[in-house]
Amino acid sequence: MVDFAGYAMPVQYEAKGSKHALSIIDSTKWTRESASLFDVSHMCSIRWTGKDAFDFVERVTTADVYGPERGLPTACSKSKLLSRLQLGVVNAGCAPKDLKHFEEQLGKFGGDVKMEVMWDNRGLFAIQGPKAAEVLQRLSPSTDLKSVPFGQCFWMTLEGAECLVSRCGYTGEDGFEVFVPGSAAVPVWQLLTSQAEVRLAGLGARDSLRLEAGLCLYGRVPPVHRLADGVADARDGIMQARGDEILAQLSDKSRYKRLRAGLMPASGPPAREGAEIETLDGQVVGKVTSGSMSPCLKKNISIGYINKPHNKQGTDLQVVVRGKRHPAKARRLRGWWEGLPRSALDPRGWWGQAGSPQNKGSELVLKRIQIKALQVVSHSTPTTIDRHEPGHV
16 A cells, blocks of 8 residues: 555555456456446546536636537526536646645635535546446446447436446547445445456556557646647637637647657666766667656556657667666557557557547546646746657657
């Protein structure tokens, strides 16, 4: 167990004789091949209600809250939106400052908005893997999961409790996050862990899974990257939140001096956070933000920001680990997925099972909120911008 944002959380489960006692390597592989259950109840949920709730959330975040109703007459669009639930999930380590920020902005906003914090009064469980849908479909036969695309949410009854479920996750696999009322959290957890396809997974597997999928770890991405990744296309040109001046600069790609890329060392130990990336003649051209041994590829992989043009696929580089230089090649993040147990690491591969991720049929909207006002300082003069290349996420 380790401390994580004030919560005691498992790196892995080690109970002797338990089916859930897997090494980090085996837990990672299990998630890729079957289904793993993560307890993410430490994350903070926030619900906004009131006739001006959607306007407020769009004001302080990068979410496209209005979605398909944007552009409709105000009375018509708000009548539809009021029947929906607006729920945000914020990083546990940032929750205190995020909540403080929201409270301050609510005081300035002046509209009809109420904020309810749901943190320690509910359970939040993530079931991830190619068999996750099979498990939930069996537990709730009346729910048609084939009609639910990535990013959409729905209600599901588990152990007699109405649970809000979102088809999402951060492992590169198909999966679901289940919001459970506090009184039913233990029974639902026990139900899920009792399924033959399911094993528990901790922080160790979570880190290797997201790294294999080329996903960033919070705190390892420059603020402008987080903003650029989080802003919805539908909001382009109509945003009224802090950071607009930086957003306006993102369209000028000549300012992108560093790009996020994969790195695969040919030998030596894993190149971890902080390791310098050099050209073969010793010029420092980047730095590693995350790195480890890939349990599925059985190779060392890293993610870093590399100066153009050295980020290009196949560029010969070297990484400095403990004072020694080791040869490495720049890779497109999706480039190292070849060789993993299954191709569904590209989420588009399973979005197609239920149509476009922009499916608008759901009567509920669940948004993962990125709080840009807390992370971005607006500039009155042009800045040099770092950014990942399209297709690297």
